[in-house]
Amino acid sequence: MDLHSILVSTGIVTLAEMGDKTQLLAFLLAAKYKKSVPIILGILFATILNHxxxxxxxxxxxxxxxxxxxxxxxGLSFIAMALWTLVPDKIEDEEASFGVKSGVFITTLVTFFLAEMGDKTQVATIAMAAHYPSPILVVIGTTLGMMIADVPAVFLGNSFAKQLPLKLIHTIAAFIFLIMGVLVLLKIDQIF
Structure with a gap:
């Protein structure tokens, strides 16, 4: 098993997900429904499908x-991801209000799947799956990264989000994406 691709994809997505709209969605769903298990399962299955x-x-x-x-x-995709990571996300009202009558699990599953479409963590998954020899391990890593970032959001709610140094976290994630892009372009990408 190539632990390297799992660790890199987990780390990058965990950092990129901090303050991302899907993490904000996790906060909103937890505050609205107060049912952790169906929200976490919805996040997990939506992420597995999307990634x-x-x-x-x-x-x-x-x-x-x-x-x-x-x-x-x-290389250019990783550099673009670096720039995109520095742009703060916000949740849109229609993403947060979907499926009020659908049940907590289905609401979470559908809203997370749709919110992740074209999101930076999905694009990062595409790039890393193209970069590493085992896309399955990348998907495992990116899914794990999403869970590491979003499960605490479900349990801790908005008060925790306000205490995270999101600008610093985004800067670190952007720096990692930038380094990966430059290394790929220079054909020195064995590090990542």
Whole structure:
């Protein structure tokens, strides 16, 4: 088993998820429903589905692009992720209010799946699945990263979020994405 790809993808997504709209969604759902287990299960299954599809897309990209073009796409994608990570997220009202009559699990599953579409952690999963030899391990890592960031949000609520040094966390995540991008472009990406 390649623990390296799991550890890197877990770490990057954990940092990128801090203050992300899906983490904010976890805070809102926990405050609204006060039912931790169905919210956590909804987050888990939505993430597995969403990041699983992202992993498949990452594999597909590696099959259609030449290695040289793929290197440039990946390197520039990681650099773009670095910049995107510095932009604070906010939750949109329609994402937070979906499925009021659907039950807590289904509401969480659907809202998280939709909120993650095109989100930076999904894009990061695509890039890392294209970069590492085992996209399944990347999806395991990115899912674990989402859970590490979002489960405490479910239990601790908004008061905890206000105490996190989000700017510092985003800066660290952006720096890691930037380094990964530069290393890929310079063909020195064995570190990550």
């Amino acid at each position: 699983g599809l992202a992993g498949i897309l990452g594999v597909w990209i590696t099959q259609i692009l030449s290695p040289e073009i793929l290197r440039w796409v990946l």
